Amino acid sequence: MADRPDDVNALFSIWLVARATTDLLDRALASSGLTADEYGAYSVLVREGSLTPSQLAEWMAAPATTVSSYLKRFEARGHVRRARDADDRRSSRVTLTAAGRRTHRAAAARFRPALAAVVTALGDDEARVQQSLLRLRGAIDEVRSRL
């Protein structure tokens, strides 16, 4: 317990990295018309193909209401299509439209140089860092799940 007890504090460090990363992405993506968070949401949709709003909320660690307005916005842009879920008619399946995927690809092109620069700056620590992020996600999610 030294002078500054939380000089080393994983969660605070994550917060710092998180803010810096979001700022970096927002700036890199500015000309694409997507924010960092929107880009993230589109990316999840690209990877998963088709999700319910709840599943997207889980990925984003965001409240249902927030995801609801995201989807409304994306749909208004013509980037997302919603189809009533036949099995559970309270819910729906969300998919990116061709225009949505195109927008995501264009944003990814802005994103790539930033990513490349970060990877370069990391040098040969990259694998270790990547590993740590996975580890961290596991740890955070575990704690989050029982809160």
Place this chain on the structure above:
Amino acid sequence: MADRPDDVNALFSIWLVARATTDLLDRALASSGLTADEYGAYSVLVREGSLTPSQLAEWMAAPATTVSSYLKRFEARGHVRRARDADDRRSSRVTLTAAGRRTHRAAAARFRPALAAVVTALGDDEARVQQSLLRLRGAIDEVRSRL
């Protein structure tokens, strides 16, 4: 270039971890009356003692206008005091009041169990992860600075 080319993507991983962490902190801190971001700002203020709004903005990687409304809010709560900077009268020095520090300490008490749980979940990878976060912050900030 495989099926899912960005399955491994440092920035996307950070985004995921960031969202999950913010959610975890927001929930852990809910009863303290501070959000994760506010807690972060208070923490920076505690560490640094006294900052100009610009310096705080830099720490938070947030735009000046956002920091401006943060400070207005904090001041209205009686948690922050602003003193005109004698050397540069456009600026000011921001300090936490005793009430502000007290609030931060109370929030930290809510924060600690979450941190401890994450550290436990990380097990003996903790040091490695911590190291990676530092590394990452350096890399991100470097790229950010020349954008």
Place this chain on the structure above:
DNA sequence: ACCAGGTACTGCGATCTCGCAGTACCTTGG
């Protein structure tokens, strides 16, 4: 001493976030 061109901050307003309360639908016990 002055002015031209920064830099630090803030008011305003458009837009976004998210809690609350409501609607629609599903599930389970009886």
Place this chain on the structure above:
DNA sequence: CCAAGGTACTGCGAGATCGCAGTACCTGGT
């Protein structure tokens, strides 16, 4: 088969974020 009690989502509205444009002040060149 029908409550009663969940669960998925959304409208609304309070409050937060942040770009733009403005004010106050600083600095370096003349």
